[in-house]
Amino acid sequence: MTLLYDGSYEGFLSLVYEVYYKRLHVKKIQREKTEVVLFEEVLEIQTDEQKSQKVLSALKKKFSSKNFTTITNIFLCDSKEFEKPLLEFIILGIKDEKNLNNINYPCILYIKNLEKEIFRVAHRMYGFVRFEELEDGTLYAKIETKYNVLYFLGKHFLNRLGDNDFIIHDIQREFAFVKYKNEIEIRHVASFDEPEYSKDEEKFKNLWKTFFQSVAIEKRKNKKLQQQLVPLMYRAYMSEFENDL
Amino acid sequence: MKISIFDKLSILSDSAKYDVSCSSSGVEEQKKYGGIGATENSGICHTFTSDGRCVSLLKVLLTNFCIYDCAYCINRASNDTKRVAFSPRELADLTINFYKRNYIEGLFLSSGIIHNEDHTMELLINTLKILRYEHGFDGYIHLKLIPGASKELIEVACALASRVSSNIELPSSKGLKLLAPQKTKNQLLEPLKQARDISLEKSAKPIPMSTQMIIGATSDSDFDILKTTSVLYNKALLKRVYYSAYVPVNEGKNLPVLKNKMPPIQREHRLYQADWLLRFYGFSYTELFTQEIQHLDTDIDPKTFWALNNLHLFPVDVNKVSKEILIRIPGIGIRGALKIIQARRFKTLSIDDLKQLKISIKRAKYFIISKGTYQKEVPMYKENIKQVLLAPKKIIQPTLFDENYSIFTGEL
Structure with missing residues (x-):
């Protein structure tokens, strides 16, 4: 049968509960209702606080912290249909956690590869995020990413920006990681105005572009390789590619 | 007339670009100076240039003034190029502002020789001191050691930098004599030896070192090159050896003429692959070659x-x-x-x-x-x-009816 849930983490955990206790045979999992499908049995999962808590504590108890983190990391791969393999992964692990080392199960290989993929996106973004300095000295970055890596980025830059305040703004998901003085939070941002930038911002952006131009070696030019290494989707907020699009 | 910082940056990064090392990896994270910055063990690329090379560090020369006249170098004294210099403070501020905006992982600092070796080394050290002590910068700094600078200065430099290097330029002494007659192999290796000895004496964690060789400017074979590399890894405790396909920037009677005027990029690529085999795959350089074959095949890895x-x-x-x-x-x-x-x-x-x-x-x-x-x-x-690996699509299975085989020779 096809299962329907609301796309939230709690919703997914409730789904795990239903499948595990009612031994449902799952063919497909969807986040939203699509048109009515003929001859398909569809079950709508209600998000249930109690059930999800129960599953959560079971997972924490049964799984090593590494495998538990894998589950939460996969959940951040929100542009992928990860639900069915993740469900299989969890059920295999509940039976016996050793199963999770057997990469001959397609769902386990899929989950492990997907986790590598989100790490790869995060790692690329560690390099490709561009901050701009605002009037008050806060560093502000806009991002658009395939997976939800805001938390990874926030943690990374907390470690390296010292006392500087900063905001990383995920434009599509409408969330922002905000570090202001001693406060750190991930905040929902419904709408925003273009901020005022510091007077030096333009100068350093231009210096950066100057540098970027002059370190390229004309005789070794290879635009195809460049595009492989910085795919177009990453370039939206990278000032050095502004004229290149 | 005052030269603008834009001109300086453009000239001094242009002359530094032939240094291929740009890695920021292999330094374990530690907060020592307490301000901005951190290093990442895996290294981070912040962008890639139109030639497909990773930009991780702000790679610049402090100055392109130089008293030496090496045939292959764009900054050789006899070249009529515009000469400029950053002040240590100017460069330190630029680095911090680039770092804050996440343009870079840190600084890669090299220099032409201005006045003399010790004076140049002091200027470089001053830049590092401003970054480390005034800005509390904990990010990555790669410093080129100046061959011929005093041991005391090299010691100070090693304490401040995350990684140091000195380019041996060419794989053999013979090549050096031809193209850089003012330099000798021993002189170029000296700072690396000193840095190694300092690390050993203090029984502290050795400072990671690297070097670079230019490929294709002399007649050295791949065997010669990888032999030199192996020695450097084993004896001099180097972390990395970089290979730089020779890009002609000057003319001179001892310099080679390249086929199609293109740098030997494919050869460089194969050397890097072989270098990986030496460092991570348990190969020794002698295994890769035979008496007759002294070069790698550029067509296959x-x-x-x-x-x-x-x-x-x-x-x-x-x-x-x-x-x-x-x-x-x-x-x-x-x-x-x-x-x-x-x-x-x-x-x-x-x-x-x-x-x-x-x-x-x-x-x-x-x-x-x-x-x-x-x-x-x-x-x-x-x-x-080898044939299928090179052109998998061109292979045609001979059939019973293939006239080339059966009719004329009677064989299949």
């Missing part, structure tokens, strides 16, 4: 090249052999080998299982036995396998 020359060692059974042997199979890397080892604990792997594990078998399949079988399409001879 060095591991396949080695396997074809040592076909008697193959095929190997992926379900049985150790990790050390698995990583010697062409097309299988360290990660692939680990996946195989993990998966074969649960079942005997077939070719399809390898595909499932996303292991590239394009090359590997000619060198392995899986589930007791060896591929049947191509006879196991060096020429046959």
Whole structure:
């Protein structure tokens, strides 16, 4: 049968509960209702606080912290249909956690590869995020990413920006990681105005572009390789590619 | 007239770009100076230039004034180029502002020799001091040691930098004599030796070092180059050796003329692959060559090249052999080998299982036995396998009706 849930983490955990206790045979999992499908049995999962808590504590108890983190990391791969393999992964692990080392199960290989993929996106973004300095000295970055890596980025830059305040703004998901003085939070941002930038911002952006131009070696030019290494989707907020699009 | 910072940056990064090292990896994280910045063990690329090279560090010269006249160098004294210099403070501020905006991982600082070696080294050290002590910068700093600078200054530099290097420029003394007559191999190696000795004396963690060789400017063979490399890894404790395909920027009677006027990029690529084999795959440079063959094949990767020359060692059974042997199979890397080892604990792997594990078998399949079988399409001879690897699409199976075979010779 096809299962329907609301796309939230709690919703997914409730789904795990239903499948595990009612031994449902799952063919497909969807986040939203699509048109009515003929001859398909569809079950709508209600998000249930109690059930999800129960599953959560079971997972924490049964799984090593590494495998538990894998589950939460996969959940951040929100542009992928990860639900069915993740469900299989969890059920295999509940039976016996050793199963999770057997990469001959397609769902386990899929989950492990997907986790590598989100790490790869995060790692690329560690390099490709561009901050701009605002009037008050806060560093502000806009991002658009395939997976939800805001938390990874926030943690990374907390470690390296010292006392500087900063905001990383995920434009599509409408969330922002905000570090202001001693406060750190991930905040929902419904709408925003273009901020005022510091007077030096333009100068350093231009210096950066100057540098970027002059370190390229004309005789070794290879635009195809460049595009492989910085795919177009990453370039939206990278000032050095502004004229290149 | 005052020269603008834009002009300085553009001139001094332009002259530094032929230094290929740009890695920011291999430094364990530690907060020492307490301000902005951190290092990442895996290294981070912040962008890639139009030639496809990673930009990780702000790579600049402090100045392009130089008292030396090396034939291949864009900054040789006899060249009529515009000469400029950053002040240490100017450069430190630029670095911090680039770093804050996440343009870079840190600084890669080199310099032409202005006045003399010690004076130049002092200017470099001053830049590092401003970054480390005034800004509390904990990010990555790669510093070029100046050959000929005093030991005391080199010691200070090693304490401040994350990594130091000194370019030996050319693989052999012979080449140096021809193209950089003012430099000798010993003189170029000196700062690396000193840095090594300082690390050893203090029994502290050695400072990571690297060097660079120019490829294709002299007649040295790949064997010579990799031999030099091996010695540097083993004796001088170097972390990395970089290879830089010779890009002609000057004219001179001793300089080579390149085919199609293009730098030997493919050769450089193969050398890097071979370098990886030396550092991570347990190969020694002597294994890669024979008496007759002193150059790598630019058409195939060095591991396949080695396997074809040592076909008697193959095929190997992926379900049985150790990790050390698995990583010697062409097309299988360290990660692939680990996946195989993990998966074969649960079942005997077939070719399809390898595909499932996303292991590239394009090359590997000619060198392995899986589930007791060896591929049947191509006879196991060096020429046959090499031919399919080079042009897999051009192979046409001879048929019974192929006139070239049957009618004229009577043979199949």
